[in-house]
Amino acid sequence: xxTRIHPPDTPxxxxxxxxxxxxxxxxxxxxADWEEGTADPHRADCADCTSAVAELEQLxxxxxxxxxxxxxxxxxxxxxxxxxxxxxxxxxxxxxxPLPLGAPDEDMWLMESAAARVLRTAxxxxxxxxxGSCRITPEPDRPGRVAISLHILAPTTAPSxxxxxxxxxREVGAWADxxxxxxxxxxxxxxxxxxxxxxxxxxxxxx
Amino acid sequence: xxxxxxxxxxAHIVRAVPGVAFLAPGITGRLxxxxxxxxxxxxxxxxxxxxxxxxxxxxxxxxRIVTLAGYRACDVTRATRSxxxxxxxxxxxxxxxxxxxxxxxxxxx
Numbered sequence: 001x002x003t004r005i006h007p008p009d010t011p012x013x014x015x016x017x018x019x020x021x022x023x024x025x026x027x028x029x030x031x032a033d034w035e036e037g038t039a040d041p042h043r044a045d046c047a048d049c050t051s052a053v054a055e056l057e058q059l060x061x062x063x064x065x066x067x068x069x070x071x072x073x074x075x076x077x078x079x080x081x082x083x084x085x086x087x088x089x090x091x092x093x094x095x096x097x098p099l100p101l102g103a104p105d106e107d108m109w110l111m112e113s114a115a116a117r118v119l120r121t122a123x124x125x126x127x128x129x130x131x132g133s134c135r136i137t138p139e140p141d142r143p144g145r146v147a148i149s150l151h152i153l154a155p156t157t158a159p160s161x162x163x164x165x166x167x168x169x170r171e172v173g174a175w176a177d178x179x180x181x182x183x184x185x186x187x188x189x190x191x192x193x194x195x196x197x198x199x200x201x202x203x204x205x206x207x
Numbered sequence: 208x209x210x211x212x213x214x215x216x217x218a219h220i221v222r223a224v225p226g227v228a229f230l231a232p233g234i235t236g237r238l239x240x241x242x243x244x245x246x247x248x249x250x251x252x253x254x255x256x257x258x259x260x261x262x263x264x265x266x267x268x269x270x271r272i273v274t275l276a277g278y279r280a281c282d283v284t285r286a287t288r289s290x291x292x293x294x295x296x297x298x299x300x301x302x303x304x305x306x307x308x309x310x311x312x313x314x315x316x
Contacts, residue, residue, distance in 0.1 A: 084316050101280065101281045101284050101285075101312075102281055102284065102285060106284075106285065106288065107307070107308065107309040107310070108281070108284040108285065108288060108309075108310050108311075109284075109309070109310070109311040109312070110280050110281075110284070110312045111311065111312065111313050111314070113314075114312060114313060114314045114315045115280075117315070118276075118315060178279065179276070179279060179280065180279065180280045180281065181279050181280055181281020182281075
């Protein structure tokens with residue numbers, strides 16, 4: 001389990017569902033710091049943080065055991081399932097901002113991290129493109145609409161970066177509409193570097 | 208009807224909506240609590256909030272769901288919202304008061 005979701009550039013507002021440990025730390029932050037290997041002297045000495053990390057270790061062990069138990073099953077690859085389960089867990093820890101769906105009075109929302117994952121996949125439908133940070137922000141002056149900003153690595157063989165960006169924009173726009181139903185005002189595509197051949201083992205780049 | 212009973216009923220209704228994979232935050236909450244109390248039942252904590260202002264005002268329902276990738280997210284949220292409202296109306300729970308329903312997709316699998 002090495003694939004990480006990429007956190008937004010700025011931390012999302014505090015989710016009321018996020019548990020605050022007795023020591024005052026947010027559970028999501030303690031878990032994220034542990035997953036990312038962030039040095040934190042407090043965590044090592046704090047019984048609450050240690051217990052919270054132990055629970056996450058139990059969770060990962062349980063998922064790993066599930067994978068190992070089924071590894072020998074003929075014709076069944078458990079990796080996609082375990083990856084999807086862990087993706088859901090990570091999305092709960094770092095949900096991002098709520099994005100509006102439908103008409104404003106319908107009160108329907110889609111969390112940014114879930115949408116960003118779909119749109120990054122859409123961008124990678126363009127051959128050779130690898131997608132990275134994807135920010136989706138509600139338009140303050142246009143209720144119900146959002147703007148998309150996506151970072152990509154372009155293939156070195158791309159004959160024209162503007163044409164490549166247009167192609168990515170088309171794919172992302174189509175999926176934003178057909179798969180999500182987001183009303184978008186614009187898609188900014190930032191080519192932040194070049195990628196070698198597509199590598200399925202590692203999706204995404206550092207934001 | 209009590210908020211708890213209505214919440215349990217609505218949980219079944221929401222789970223039956225095409226395109227809804229499960230109620231959220233199911234995975235983290237269930238697995239964390241599984242180490243402490245494997246007998247936990249009912250909708251996951253925080254996935255379905257049912258309240259009523261002052262105990263007698265309009266029902267306020269908030270559903271947090273994870274949807275299936277093969278379904279359009281906006282359509283699933285709308286169907287979920289419609290299913291909740293339809294039950295409230297059929298049950299007479301909205302008579303004279305109406306209801307506020309909020310649906311949020313927290314993940315897509």
